Amino acid sequence: MAITLPSSSLPPADPQAAPARGKIRVDATTYLTIYIVLLFAVPSHMTILALGTLGNLSVLWGLVGLAWWTFVRVQNLTPVLRGSRPVKAALVAFFGIVMFSYGAGQLVGIPSENSAWAEAAFIRSLSWAGVALVAIDGITHRTRYMTLLRRLIRGGAMVAVLGLAQFATGQALVNTITLPGFGSEPEYATVFDRSGFTRAAGTASHPLAYGTLLVMLLPMSLTMGAAERHLNVFWRWGPSVVLGLATITSMSRSVLVGLIVGLILIFPTVPRHYRWLTTGIGLGLMVIISFTVPGMLSSLRDMFFTTGNESSSASRTDSLGPAIEIALRNPWLGQGLGSFMPTELILDNAILLMFIELGGLGLATFLGVMMVCAWAGLTIWTHDQDSRFKYYGAGLLGAVISGLMNMAFYDALSFSMASGLTFLIVGLTGAALGLHRLGPQLDVDDVAFAPVTVSRAGGGTVQPTGRRARSRNSDARTDQV
Numbered sequence: 001m002a003i004t005l006p007s008s009s010l011p012p013a014d015p016q017a018a019p020a021r022g023k024i025r026v027d028a029t030t031y032l033t034i035y036i037v038l039l040f041a042v043p044s045h046m047t048i049l050a051l052g053t054l055g056n057l058s059v060l061w062g063l064v065g066l067a068w069w070t071f072v073r074v075q076n077l078t079p080v081l082r083g084s085r086p087v088k089a090a091l092v093a094f095f096g097i098v099m100f101s102y103g104a105g106q107l108v109g110i111p112s113e114n115s116a117w118a119e120a121a122f123i124r125s126l127s128w129a130g131v132a133l134v135a136i137d138g139i140t141h142r143t144r145y146m147t148l149l150r151r152l153i154r155g156g157a158m159v160a161v162l163g164l165a166q167f168a169t170g171q172a173l174v175n176t177i178t179l180p181g182f183g184s185e186p187e188y189a190t191v192f193d194r195s196g197f198t199r200a201a202g203t204a205s206h207p208l209a210y211g212t213l214l215v216m217l218l219p220m221s222l223t224m225g226a227a228e229r230h231l232n233v234f235w236r237w238g239p240s241v242v243l244g245l246a247t248i249t250s251m252s253r254s255v256l257v258g259l260i261v262g263l264i265l266i267f268p269t270v271p272r273h274y275r276w277l278t279t280g281i282g283l284g285l286m287v288i289i290s291f292t293v294p295g296m297l298s299s300l301r302d303m304f305f306t307t308g309n310e311s312s313s314a315s316r317t318d319s320l321g322p323a324i325e326i327a328l329r330n331p332w333l334g335q336g337l338g339s340f341m342p343t344e345l346i347l348d349n350a351i352l353l354m355f356i357e358l359g360g361l362g363l364a365t366f367l368g369v370m371m372v373c374a375w376a377g378l379t380i381w382t383h384d385q386d387s388r389f390k391y392y393g394a395g396l397l398g399a400v401i402s403g404l405m406n407m408a409f410y411d412a413l414s415f416s417m418a419s420g421l422t423f424l425i426v427g428l429t430g431a432a433l434g435l436h437r438l439g440p441q442l443d444v445d446d447v448a449f450a451p452v453t454v455s456r457a458g459g460g461t462v463q464p465t466g467r468r469a470r471s472r473n474s475d476a477r478t479d480q481v
Contacts, residue, residue, distance in 0.1 A: 027138065027139075027140075027144065028134050028135065028137075028138025028139050028140075028144075029138075029139060029144040029145075029147060029148045031065060031068070031134055031138070032131070032134065032135060032138075032139075032148055032424070033148065033151050034061060035058060035061050035062065035065070035131060035420075035424070036151060036152055036155045036424075037155070038057045038058040038061050039058040039416070039417060039420050039421065039424075040155045040156065040158065040159050040203060040213075040417075041155075041158075041203065042057050042058070042203065043174045043177060043184070043203045043205075044056065044203060044204050044205040044209070044415065044416050044417050045184045045205045046177070046179065046182045046183070046184045047182065047183060047184070048060075048181055048182060048183075049181060049182065049183040050181070052120075053117075053120045054120055054123055054124070055182075056416045058127075058416055058417075058420050059123075059124055059127045059416060059420075060127070061127075062126075062127030062128060062129075062130045062131045062420070063123070063126060063127050063130055064130070065127075065130035065131055065133070065134040066126055066127065066129055066130025066133070066134075067130070068130075068134065069130060069133045069134050069137065069138070072137075073137070079140075080137055081136070081137065081140070081431070081434025081435065081437070081438060082434070082437070083433055083434040083435075083436065083437025083438060084136050084137075084430040084431060084433050084434030084437075086372050086375075086376065086433065087136060087369075087372055087373060087376060087426065087429060087430030087433055088133070088136055088137075088430055090365070090368050090369040090372040090373075091129065091132055091133070091136075091369055091426065091430070093365045093368065093369075094362070094365040094366050094368070094369050095125060095129050096365075097333070097358055097359075097361050097362040097365050098122065098125050098337050098358065098362065099122075100333055101333040101334050101335070101336050101337060101357070101358050101359060101362055102118060102119075102122045102336045102337065104330075104333045104334075104335075104336070105118055105333075105334070105335040105336030105339055106118075106336070108330075108335070110335055110336065110339055113341070114335075114336075114339045114340070114341055115336075115339070117338045117339060117341070118335075118336035118337065118338050118339035120338060121336070121337040121338020121339070122336070122337060122338070124338075124416075124419070125337060127420075128419060128420065128422075128423035129423075131420065131423055131424050131427055132423045132424070132426050132427035132430070133427065134427065135424065135427025135428050135430065135431050136427050136430035136431050136434065137431075138431075139428075139431040139435070141435075142386070142389060142435050142440065145428075145431060145432065145435060146228075146388070146389070146392065148428070149220065149224065149392060149428070150224065150228070152217070152220075152424075152428075153217055153220055153221045153224055153239050154235075154239055156213055156214075156217035156221075156239070156243065157217075157221070157238070157239035157242045157243055159202040159203055159204075159210070159213060160202070160213075160214060160242045160243050160245075160246035161242055161246075162174070162200075162202050162203065163200035163201070163202040163210060163214075163246045163249075163250070164200070164242070164245060164246055164249065166198060166200035166201070166202070167197070167198050167200045167246075167249045170198045172201075174203055192207055194251045197249075197251050198251075199250065199251045199252070200246070200249070200250065203417070204415065204417040204418070205415055205416070205417070206410075206415060207250065207251075207252060208252060208254065208255075208406075208409065208410040208412075208415075208418075209412070209415035209416075209417045209418040210250070210417070211247075211250050211252045211254065211255035211258070211406065212258075212403060212406050212412060212415075212417070212418040212421065212422070213417060213418075213421055214243055214246055214247045214250060214255060214259070215247065215255055215258035215259050215262055215402040215403065215405075215406055216262075216399040216400075216402055216403045216406075216421060216422075216425060217239075217243055217399065218240065218243040218244060218247060218259060218262060218402075219262040219263070219265070219266045219394075219395050219397075219398025219399050219402060220392070220395035220396065220398070220399050221239045221240040221243050221395075222240050222263075222266060222270070222278060222395070223266060223269070223270065223391040223392060223394050223395030223398075224236070224239070224240075224391070224392070224395065225237045225240055225274070226270045226271065226274045226391050227387075227388040227389075227391035227392060228388070237281070240278075240281070241281060241285070244281065244282060244285055245285050247259050248285060248286070253409070254405075254406055254408075254409030254410065255406065257405060257406075257409075258402040258403070258405045258406040259402070261398075261401055261402050261405050262398040262399070262401065262402035263278075263398070265394075265397055265398045265401055265402075266394050266395065266397070266398040269381050269391070269394035269397075270391070270394070319345055319346060319347055319348075319349070319352070320352070322345055323345060323347055323349075323352040323353075323355070323356060324352075324355075326340075326345065326356050327352070327355040327356045327359070330359055331359055331360055332359045332360055332361055333358070333359040333361060333362070334355070334356060334357045334358040334359035334362055335356070335357060336357060337357050337358055337362075337413075338357065338414075339357055340353060340356050340357050347411060348409060348410045348411065349407075349408055349409070349410070349411070350407035350408070350410065350411050350412040350413055350414075351363065351407060351408055353411050353413075353414075354366060354413070367404075369426060370400055370401075370403075370404045370426075373396070373400045373425075373426055373429040373430070374397055374400045374401055376393075376396070376429050376430070376432065376433040377393045377394065377395075377396035377397030377398075377399075377400060377429060377432075378393070378397050379393070379433065379436065380392070380393025380394075380396070380432055380433065380436045381393040381394040381397065383436070384436050384440070385439075385440050386440040389432075389435070389436070389440065392432060393432060393436070396425065396428065396429045396432060399425050400425060400426075400429065403421075403422055403425065
């Protein structure tokens with residue numbers, strides 16, 4: 001799915017080559033790169049005042065993506081990767097339940113304040129859908145796919161660098177940023193404290209949302225280091241070191257649990273010498289921290305051995321019974337995404353919250369999305385013929401399961417960075433599955449699922465038909481949308 005602004009020169013046939021001078025190609029990778037910048041670089045607490053809770057720039061850009069995807073699909077302007085259907089079907093089922101749950105809540109009647117939050121959450125869910133669907137249907141070349149993954153990992157590493165600076169200085173560093181027409185809630189622009197250490201939040205509105213970024217991107221970063229052997233040492237392993245150091249200093253039990261789960265999943269997938277390298281880097285970081293931050297490791301140890309005795313653990317345990325009782329009032333469709341207010345019961349568990357708001361059907365379809373994505377990542381790792389691409393499948397598997405584990409410790413979908421990144425990863429997993437089933441030697445525009453305009457160097461155009469795959473070594477061509 002691409003928009004090509006034509007010029008007198010033709011683009012190269014190889015998508016790895018640079019575009020011709022005077023030609024601008026805006027494709028799904030470009031769109032999603034902008035989304036990553038808005039998600040990571042703009043502090044989550046900053047919103048457009050006139051739009052209230054929907055004024056987050058990444059949310060608005062996701063809605064633009066949904067409009068773009070709808071236009072392209074209605075017009076049938078580009079072919080679709082049919083191999084991505086399992087992920088797309090799971091997504092459609094989940095968002096269908098979100099829609100029916102919202103309608104059921106409005107019909108039954110909920111308090112006006114709850115209704116306003118439900119409306120905002122429903123619109124945010126459309127933004128998530130837009131990002132995921134553009135990724136699934138729009139990324140049509142493996143080269144562009146891996147380019148986007150590198151950008152995502154490096155963007156996350158930059159947020160981790162900011163988090164490390166916050167940890168070292170004890171300052172938020174982002175609370176002084178102001179933009180015309182934007183407002184912020186100051187309590188979200190501050191760092192937090194735990195056991196005498198600073199809990200960084202990066203550009204997220206809460207340390208746990210920042211932690212979601214770390215645990216989802218670190219497995220992908222490690223597998224990128226194993227896959228991208230042509231990169232220099234800094235770009236191969238630098239993001240992993242930064243993300244790993246930020247994870248250890250996050251002062252969050254849930255983040256560390258997610259990290260352990262992600263590492264367990266990806267370790268069997270990488271060569272043995274990379275396992276030793278990764279283990280050595282991790283132990284080295286622990287030694288550095290023990291000398292530079294006295295008391296840090298003992299505080300991390302105490303977080304696990306005092307589980308159940310501190311307020312956060314007790315809150316999660318005590319809320320389990322009341323949450324299930326509330327959920328059983330509307331067991332199938334719930335009362336609408338975003339409609340449950342924290343004043344009714346404090347829930348640090350996105351799974352329980354989803355059970356209340358979307359009912360059993362919503363929870364089941366969401367878990368289905370995550371499980372299908374985990375299966376897709378495992379399938380790519382075990383069956384793909386491209387030695388580089390298969391590593392990314394393992395990284396996606398680790399990212400999906402780590403993110404899902406992290407949701408058991410806080411209401412992840414209530415935070416723009418955590419929810420936006422989750423559905424971006426879901427979309428990237430669907431795109432990877434489609435590219436895997438297409439095969440490493442083909443591009444989507446080589447398979448005529450739909451008519452594609454092909455411009456030849458000798459002039460004139462042809463309309464390929466049928467379903468036969470053609471070689472990538474064809475003449476120069478332009479996909480016009």
